Amino acid sequence: MPTHTQQSAVTAPVTVLGLGPMGRALAAAFLAAGVPTTVWNRTPGRDGELVERGALSARTAEEAVSASPLTVVCVVNYDASDAVLHDDDVTRALKGRTVVNLSADTPERARSAASWAAAHGVRYLDGAIMTPTTTIGTPHGVFIHSGEAALYEEHRPALEALGGTHTHLGEDIGRAAAYDVALLDIFWTAMTGYMHALALAKAEGISARELAPFAVGIGAILPEAFEESAVEVDNGTHSGEGNPITSAASTMAHVIHASEGHGIDAGVMRAAEGLVRRVIGEGHGADGPTRITELLGRR
Numbered sequence: 001m002p003t004h005t006q007q008s009a010v011t012a013p014v015t016v017l018g019l020g021p022m023g024r025a026l027a028a029a030f031l032a033a034g035v036p037t038t039v040w041n042r043t044p045g046r047d048g049e050l051v052e053r054g055a056l057s058a059r060t061a062e063e064a065v066s067a068s069p070l071t072v073v074c075v076v077n078y079d080a081s082d083a084v085l086h087d088d089d090v091t092r093a094l095k096g097r098t099v100v101n102l103s104a105d106t107p108e109r110a111r112s113a114a115s116w117a118a119a120h121g122v123r124y125l126d127g128a129i130m131t132p133t134t135t136i137g138t139p140h141g142v143f144i145h146s147g148e149a150a151l152y153e154e155h156r157p158a159l160e161a162l163g164g165t166h167t168h169l170g171e172d173i174g175r176a177a178a179y180d181v182a183l184l185d186i187f188w189t190a191m192t193g194y195m196h197a198l199a200l201a202k203a204e205g206i207s208a209r210e211l212a213p214f215a216v217g218i219g220a221i222l223p224e225a226f227e228e229s230a231v232e233v234d235n236g237t238h239s240g241e242g243n244p245i246t247s248a249a250s251t252m253a254h255v256i257h258a259s260e261g262h263g264i265d266a267g268v269m270r271a272a273e274g275l276v277r278r279v280i281g282e283g284h285g286a287d288g289p290t291r292i293t294e295l296l297g298r299r
């Protein structure tokens with residue numbers, strides 16, 4: 001799959017719909033790259049700084065999409081993007097133009113958005129942004145895209161004006177959202193684990209700042225564990241050598257007991273421990289934690 005990092009020269013005009021923190025960052029990056037940019041947001045008054053930097057402020061979404069061959073949508077979710085794009089005047093104005101939807105939602109919503117677009121003569125690409133607003137317009141932004149390859153190639157120069165890396169994941173329109181939900185799964189369970197750890201540490205008189213350097217150390221173990229686990233999962237080996245799942249169950253129980261001893265909800269860890277116990281109950285206690293994927297993957 002092609003990943004591109006090259007920043008392009010000035011491209012055709014672009015419209016950005018949605019001026020939350022991410023939409024504003026996208027519009028600012030387009031402007032910084034010299035791309036003529038029209039902006040619109042449901043709630044007016046969010047475009048002041050962008051207009052100072054040269055953005056054109058559209059009064060309506062219809063006016064905004066009419067200004068450019070390419071519209072980038074970045075709102076909270078697909079209920080919100082549908083609310084904007086399904087307006088009759090906007091839909092009419094979009095006919096023959098391209099929408100790249102960088103709002104986050106599920107693969108199913110991406111597929112239904114693409115069906116709607118096809119039914120209305122709107123050219124459609126889906127995508128997701130994997131990094132925070134501060135990375136947009138810098139080499140550190142990570143964008144993933146899916147949809148018709150030729151359409152992606154046509155708009156690649158404009159998308160690359162946002163900086164960072166852009167990876168086209170394939171023609172299945174739901175694929176970018178599928179990566180997005182899988183990656184958000186990692187991020188939010190990890191962050192929830194960290195928040196829980198900070199609460200548990202606090203109950204033991206340890207400040208967040210005191211724990212943080214050691215927490216960073218735990219984070220540093222993860223990249224190698226991720227790579228090794230991926231090989232185990234794809235090969236279906238689930239080796240527990242050096243780290244059997246019975247050992248994981250024991251350490252998880254310590255977290256649960258210590259938390260509940262302080263009256264701290266241990267629901268997240270109880271859910272994780274429950275999966276591990278089921279794996280052990282099915283006779284796979286000598287396997288590694290990747291065996292959980294087999295349990296969860298069962299339909």
Ligand code: NDP
Pocket residue numbers: 018019020021022023024041042043046074075076077079080081083084102103104105129130131132133
């Ligand atoms: P939000 O997710 O809070 O989205 C705010 C935007 O959605 C505003 O423009 C808001 O308009 C609009 N919106 C909400 N409901 C509606 C609606 N019914 N109709 C029209 N517009 C609506 O903030 P972000 O800008 O941060 O995020 C935008 C997208 O980018 C999200 O899908 C998010 O998951 C994704 N993202 C964000 C990152 C970040 O660091 N912020 C990182 C990676 C991805 P209004 O001002 O009128 O309320």
